[in-house]
Amino acid sequence: MTGFRRIESGGRVDRTLPLAFTYNGKALNGFAGDSLASALLANGQITIGRSFKYHRPRGFLSAGLEEPNGLFTLGSGAMTVPNAIGTVTELREALAARSQNAWPSPDFDVMAVNSWASPLFTAGFYYKTFMGPLQKSWMFYEPFIRRAAGLGRATEEKGNQRYDQRNTFCDILVIGSGPAGLAAGVVAAQAGARVIIAEQDFEAGGSLLCMNIGALETWRADCVARIAKCSNARLVTRATVQGLYDGKQAVMSIVDPATGNVRLEVIRFAAVINAVGAFERPLVFPNNDRPGVMLAGALRTYLNRFAIAPKQRAVIVTNNDSAYQAAFDLAEANVAVTIAEHRSSSSGELLAKAAQLGIAIFPNSGVADVLGHPAITAVRLGGRHAVTIECDALGVSGGWNPVVHLTSHGGIKPNYEPRIASFVPGGFAEGHFGAGSVLGHFGTLATIRDGVKAAQQALTYLDLNDGEEIEFPAIRADRAYGIQAAWTPVEGAESGKAFVDFQNDVTLKDVKQAHQEGYSNVEHLKRYTTLGMGTDQGKTSNVNALAIMAGLRGIDVANAGTTTFRPPFSPMTIGAIAGRSIGKHFRPTRRSPLHDWNEKNGATFIEAGPWLRAWYFAWAGSSPETAYIKEMELVRRGVGIADVSTLGKIDVQGPDAAEFLNRVYVNGFAKLPIGKARYGVMLNDDGVVLDDGTTSRISETQFYMTTTTAQAGEVMSWLEYLLQCHWRDLDVHVASLTDEWGGMAVSGKKSREALQLAFPDADVSNETLSYMGVKDVSFGGTTVRLMRLSFSGELAYEVHCPANYVQSLWEHIMRAAEPLGIKPYGLEALASLRIEKGHVAGLELDHRNTLDDLGLGKMAAKEKPYIGKELRFREAYQAPDRWSLVGLELLEPEKKLRGGSILFAASDEIKGHGRGYITSVTWSTELQKFIALGLYQGGLKHEGEEIVAAFPLKNEQARLKIVSPHFVDREGARLHA
Amino acid sequence: MKITCPHCGDRDWSEFRYGGDASKARPRHGTGDAKAWHDYYFLFDNPKGMHTEYWQHVLGCRQWFVVKRNTATNEMIGGGE
Numbered sequence A: 001m002t003g004f005r006r007i008e009s010g011g012r013v014d015r016t017l018p019l020a021f022t023y024n025g026k027a028l029n030g031f032a033g034d035s036l037a038s039a040l041l042a043n044g045q046i047t048i049g050r051s052f053k054y055h056r057p058r059g060f061l062s063a064g065l066e067e068p069n070g071l072f073t074l075g076s077g078a079m080t081v082p083n084a085i086g087t088v089t090e091l092r093e094a095l096a097a098r099s100q101n102a103w104p105s106p107d108f109d110v111m112a113v114n115s116w117a118s119p120l121f122t123a124g125f126y127y128k129t130f131m132g133p134l135q136k137s138w139m140f141y142e143p144f145i146r147r148a149a150g151l152g153r154a155t156e157e158k159g160n161q162r163y164d165q166r167n168t169f170c171d172i173l174v175i176g177s178g179p180a181g182l183a184a185g186v187v188a189a190q191a192g193a194r195v196i197i198a199e200q201d202f203e204a205g206g207s208l209l210c211m212n213i214g215a216l217e218t219w220r221a222d223c224v225a226r227i228a229k230c231s232n233a234r235l236v237t238r239a240t241v242q243g244l245y246d247g248k249q250a251v252m253s254i255v256d257p258a259t260g261n262v263r264l265e266v267i268r269f270a271a272v273i274n275a276v277g278a279f280e281r282p283l284v285f286p287n288n289d290r291p292g293v294m295l296a297g298a299l300r301t302y303l304n305r306f307a308i309a310p311k312q313r314a315v316i317v318t319n320n321d322s323a324y325q326a327a328f329d330l331a332e333a334n335v336a337v338t339i340a341e342h343r344s345s346s347s348g349e350l351l352a353k354a355a356q357l358g359i360a361i362f363p364n365s366g367v368a369d370v371l372g373h374p375a376i377t378a379v380r381l382g383g384r385h386a387v388t389i390e391c392d393a394l395g396v397s398g399g400w401n402p403v404v405h406l407t408s409h410g411g412i413k414p415n416y417e418p419r420i421a422s423f424v425p426g427g428f429a430e431g432h433f434g435a436g437s438v439l440g441h442f443g444t445l446a447t448i449r450d451g452v453k454a455a456q457q458a459l460t461y462l463d464l465n466d467g468e469e470i471e472f473p474a475i476r477a478d479r480a481y482g483i484q485a486a487w488t489p490v491e492g493a494e495s496g497k498a499f500v501d502f503q504n505d506v507t508l509k510d511v512k513q514a515h516q517e518g519y520s521n522v523e524h525l526k527r528y529t530t531l532g533m534g535t536d537q538g539k540t541s542n543v544n545a546l547a548i549m550a551g552l553r554g555i556d557v558a559n560a561g562t563t564t565f566r567p568p569f570s571p572m573t574i575g576a577i578a579g580r581s582i583g584k585h586f587r588p589t590r591r592s593p594l595h596d597w598n599e600k601n602g603a604t605f606i607e608a609g610p611w612l613r614a615w616y617f618a619w620a621g622s623s624p625e626t627a628y629i630k631e632m633e634l635v636r637r638g639v640g641i642a643d644v645s646t647l648g649k650i651d652v653q654g655p656d657a658a659e660f661l662n663r664v665y666v667n668g669f670a671k672l673p674i675g676k677a678r679y680g681v682m683l684n685d686d687g688v689v690l691d692d693g694t695t696s697r698i699s700e701t702q703f704y705m706t707t708t709t710a711q712a713g714e715v716m717s718w719l720e721y722l723l724q725c726h727w728r729d730l731d732v733h734v735a736s737l738t739d740e741w742g743g744m745a746v747s748g749k750k751s752r753e754a755l756q757l758a759f760p761d762a763d764v765s766n767e768t769l770s771y772m773g774v775k776d777v778s779f780g781g782t783t784v785r786l787m788r789l790s791f792s793g794e795l796a797y798e799v800h801c802p803a804n805y806v807q808s809l810w811e812h813i814m815r816a817a818e819p820l821g822i823k824p825y826g827l828e829a830l831a832s833l834r835i836e837k838g839h840v841a842g843l844e845l846d847h848r849n850t851l852d853d854l855g856l857g858k859m860a861a862k863e864k865p866y867i868g869k870e871l872r873f874r875e876a877y878q879a880p881d882r883w884s885l886v887g888l889e890l891l892e893p894e895k896k897l898r899g900g901s902i903l904f905a906a907s908d909e910i911k912g913h914g915r916g917y918i919t920s921v922t923w924s925t926e927l928q929k930f931i932a933l934g935l936y937q938g939g940l941k942h943e944g945e946e947i948v949a950a951f952p953l954k955n956e957q958a959r960l961k962i963v964s965p966h967f968v969d970r971e972g973a974r975l976h977a
Numbered sequence B: 001m002k003i004t005c006p007h008c009g010d011r012d013w014s015e016f017r018y019g020g021d022a023s024k025a026r027p028r029h030g031t032g033d034a035k036a037w038h039d040y041y042f043l044f045d046n047p048k049g050m051h052t053e054y055w056q057h058v059l060g061c062r063q064w065f066v067v068k069r070n071t072a073t074n075e076m077i078g079g080g081e
C-alpha cells in the first residue's frame, strides 16, 4: 500500500503548466513548480535508487539539498550531469533523468547481491584490506569494487557548456531567504544599502514555502515585492553560497534554470548575514532507509508545497515538538496519522490539537523496525508500545541541526547547545551576523525578529542609516520548542541495519566497530568508516554520528568535537570552478615579437612554460626528429638564426649597479669592462643555484642582464626584494625589458660574415668585437645590441633590440645574409646544440643542485662575498656522492635514449630511484650518436665507466658511457675564431 | 581577500606574492658565518596569530612591503614599506 498521491488542489505547483520529462526513458508528467523529486513522487516513483555499498533500495529522505539518496544523472552525451540532487533539481520541460548505481533498474538490481556480501564492506574494509601487508588483495577485489562502487559517471565527451564567472560587490550579503533572510533583506534594502540576497531554492521563502498559512504567504510575497522595488537590492534564487572566505569574500554558484549550467559569482561584501537555516536530522533505527521513510519536515514540504500526500496512512516518529506540525498538516489533508513519541509526553497544547485531529500518540516509543520491500508497508514500534502500524510513509524527526558550515569556513568551531540538542555557530567574525534558526531560534516570528535585528546591526556596523522596522505577519505566537536527544534506537529494536550515513551506507554497527578498534576521534571515525565523506558531506549524518560516538566513549556530545567543514557547501560541477580558464585560456599565452614571422615561415610551435616557441621549421623537415638535425647541421656548417626573445632581460642602472651585480653573482662583475659581457651564475641564500645568464656592461652605470626564460620573473622579483628590503643603501634601479626588447641568435661559422653584410658600416671584426664583446649599433633609428655570445659553441652573436623593431631587424639580417644560405632554426636545435656544448639549462637547474654539482664551482670568486656563499659549503653540499653533471654517450647504436631515464651502475639491480637521471638528450650531428646530459651520483669521478639507463615506462634499457659534458670543441677554438 | 599596497591601496590578493618572514634580521652582506645564515634562512617561528611578513605587489607596482598578518584569520595590519 506504499505510495503518495497528488492532491487535486493547493500547493505551489502550477497545474496550468504541465511539464513532460523522462525518468529512465519513461515519459512522465509534472508541473511547473515541481522539483524532480516531487514530480517522481507524484508519479508513484518511491524507490529511486540503490545505495552505494549494499545496493539497498532507497527513496528520498528529504526535500532539500541535504538529500543523501536522491541523486540522478541528467541529460545525455556531452551534456551529461551526474549526481544531480533530485530534491533541488527544478523540473523543466524535456528534462531527462536517470537513476544511478542501479543496474538494470532501481526496482531490480543485480548488484543487490552486495547485501549478502556485506561483510566485505564494513568499517575499515579498505584500510585493513589494502593498507596492510596483503596489498595483492587489491588486485583481487578491484574489479568487483569498481563495478559496485561509484555514484554517477561523468561524461568523457567534451561538452559545450559555458561556465562563466564574475565579480560582484555589495554592502550586505544575506544568505538565505527564509523568514529571517527576507526580513533582513527588506530592512537592509529599504535602508538603501547595496544588498544581495542569495537563495539556493528556485523560489524565495525558505521554510515559509513548506507551511500552509495564508498570512505568511502574504507576508512572504510582500517582502519579495518590496525587495524587487529597490534597485539597490538583488534577490537571487537558485544561488548557493558555497563558501565564505577571509577578507569578506563569498563564492556563490547560480544555476541557469533553462540549461542547468552553473555560473560562479565572487562576492566582496562589507557585511554578511547568515540566515541559512537548519537541517532536520533523522533518527537511527533498523531499516530506517526503506523507501517511504522520510524526514517529517520533508513530508510536510511535499504536502504543502508540492501537494503530495501519503496515500492513506502515515506514522511520525519524533523526539521533539516540530514534527507535530507535520502530523497536523497531514491529518488536515485526510491522512491517518500516528505519532511515536520518544519522550514521555509533550506540551498540553500539542496533545490537545492532536486529539482534536484524531491523531494517536504512543509516548515513550520509537521505531523498532520498518517492514516492507522494497518500500515501507508498516512500522513496528519498540519501547513502551510494541505495536505494528501499517502505513504509506514514516516521517522521522530527530531534531534540527543549524547550518554551521559557512561560519565554520572561517575557522570558527561550532558549539553544542543542549537546548536544541545540536550545534550552533561558535561565533561570528567581524562584520558577520546571524539570524534565525541557524542560531537555534526556531519560531517563525522569532526568526523574523532576528532578521530585522541582524540587518540593523549590519547597517550600524557599516555606518549606514538605521533600518526601519517592518510589518510582522499576523500569525499566532510561536510555540516553545522542546526536544530530548535520542541518538540510538529504542529498546526492543531489531538487529537490522540502522543507517547513520545513508549516502555512504555507514551503519550504527560500523560506528560501534570504529569505537572498538580505537578510531573514536571524530576525524578518525570519518576516515575509518567514510561517514560524511559522500557528496552530501554528512549533512544528515554527522551530528548523529558524533553523538553516538560520544555516547560510546562516555563523554558529552559537547566534547566530541565536529569534523572540519570546507567549501563547497553543496556539490557543484567542477566546470564552474574552472570557469573559462580551460584549454588555451588556462593561462595566458606569451608570444615573441617574431611569432607572426615564425608562423608565416613554416614554424611548428611548442609550449615552453607560458611561451609559444618556434620548435622547428618546415624547410628542415616535417617532423621534429628529422628537422632539428638538419637545423643543427646548418649552424655547425654555415649560419642560422633563431628567436631568443623569450630570455629574461633586465636593465640594471645606477652608480652602484656594478657593486649590486657583484653581490648577486658568484663571479666577479665589479671590474667587467664597458663593452664586455660575462656569463654569471646566481645562488639563493641557501647556496643552491637559482639561475644563470649573461650580463653586459653598457656603461659605467648601466648593465644589461639576461636570465633563463623560465626564471625571468623569479629573478626580477629577487633583485627587487634585495634592493627594496635589504640593500636600500645601494643606488640601483632594475627594470624588466623582457617584453620591451626581443632578440635573435645568429650562429655558425659564417655568422660574422652575416652581420657584416647586415651592418656594413659597423666594425664586427674579431679585433673590435672579440668573444664576449658587446657593441651597440644603429639600425633604422633604433639601438641594436650586438653581443658575441654563444649558446651552441659555434662562433655566434646575439642581436637584441626594442621589440617593435625585432621583426624588421630579423628580416633585414635574413635578406642581407641570404647569399650565405642563412635559415631559421628552432628551439629543438637550439637545445640540442647546447647539449653538445655541455651548457646547462633549465632541465639541469632543478633547484636542488649546487655550483659544484653542475661543474661550475671554479667560477665562484674566492675572496669577494656573494649571495649563498656561506651556505654553499655546508657539509651535505660537499658530500662526494652528490648527483652531479655528467655527459653520456649511448653505446648501443640500434637503441634510442630518452630524457628522464633512470641511471644505474652496471652492477646495480634495476630497481628504485637509481643513482641519477638523464636531464637532456639529443642526437649529436658531430658525433653521429645519441648523447645526453644527466645528473649522476658522484658525477665525473666515474668518467669512462659504463652504466645503464632504464626507462621503465617503455621497459627499455640501454648501456651508456660517462664522458665529459663538453662533447664538441672542448678548447673553445670555434668560440674565439 | 584584499591586501593594502602602500603605493596602490587596496587590491585583490591575487595581484600579490608572499615573500616570507620579515621578523628576522638578514645578516649584513658578506658578514655572518654559516650558522648565522642557517638560522636566518631555515629557522622560523610558525605562530598562530600575528606574523610579520613580506609581500610584493608583483602584478601591480612591484613594491615590496612589510605587513602584520594574523595567520588564523588573515587579517592584515600595516602596509608600511
Ligand SMILES: [Zn+2]
Pocket (backbone or CB within 6 Å): B005, B006, B007, B008, B009, B057, B060, B061, B062, B063
Ligand atoms: Zn602597488
